Amino acid sequence: MNSLALFEVADEQGVSVVPPEKMKAAKAALLTLRHLDSHHLGGLLTVESAIPVGHGYGSSTADVVASIRAVADAFEMQLRPSVVCRLAVEAERASDAIAFEDQAVLFAQREGVVIEHFGDALPPIWVIGFKANDGQLVDTLALPPARYSSEEIQTFAMLRGLAARSIKYQDPHLLGQAATLSAKISQRHLAKAQFATALGIANNFDACGVQVAHSGSLIGIILDATAPGVAGTARNIAEAAATAGFKDVVVQPIYSVRRPS
Structure with missing residues (x-):
């Protein structure tokens, strides 16, 4: 199970998201634009996910991380996992460490920092x-x-x-x-x-x-x-x-x- 996101850049500020309830993903996209010094731009964010919500699957973080990477990809940029996690926590206040993928880490979910790399x-x-x-x-x-x-x-x-x-x-x-x-x-x-x-x-x-x-x-x-x-x-x-x-x-x-x- 995973989330897929696509970001289409527009020349006007603001991010529209489909489906509209993915507000944390939209906030993550805005934060990523700001991080890339492109806050004067906006765009359309489309998120697709079949991950169940509210049971511990990490659905919210999956949406947010996919959205951050989609915005970076639109600018042909690749962000470090630590940066992705920091933006994710700023967007959703508590985040999982899925941006580190196969790397095993001890992660502070509300601070967005790695306590230990294993x-x-x-x-x-x-x-x-x-x-x-x-x-x-x-x-x-x-x-x-x-x-x-x-x-x-x-x-x-x-x-x-x-x-x-x-x-x-x-x-x-x-x-x-x-x-x-x-x-x-x-x-x-x-x-x-x-x-x-x-x-x-x-x-x-x-x-x-x-x-x-x-x-x-x-x-x-x-x-x-x-x-x-x-x-x-x-x-x-x-x-x-x-x-x-x-x-x-x-x-x-x-x-x-x-x-x-």
Whole structure:
């Protein structure tokens, strides 16, 4: 799932957007024009996306990042991921790090800055994703910042190290451990219906771990992409999730492109 955007430059100020409800994308286009010192120009922004809104898929950020890149492309420019993220946060106040694509980063979503570059891509994994059965929409900006306990903050520091090791050694099991512990902390602040059921399914199939959208209703079960019979295991997990009542079950292999060392 992705967003596609096209920007047609006009000689008059202002950005029109199709469809008209994509206002964050329009704001991102205006901010990009200003960044490119072309604030005296405007244009027509067309955004196409089938990404569901409000469940943690990153639909808003996908629209915004696609729009920023479309404006830059109209001027035959290519912006650094850090610049794209800064503009995205300015446009939508909280943004995901999708502009970094395969690069694994620890990202401050409300500040638009990278806290840590992990130096490589994620290890090869399969993710079986689905919505919690209540499927309630979540407005990221309406969520107050989580107030973590001192114990949770200490745990996050440990998880940061665990994630770094998983990427350095390309170990999906370490990544799964970090994701599961993070998901359990998230459960105390934005509970997902049937989280325990998802955790049980993961354990039944010896999965690497469970991940959740920290501002959405999505849950994902992580598998080692190099494990024998991974495709069959993924299908079995998908069937178990559907039987348990989870919605919109999707199986997604994720093979990132590793960077030369």
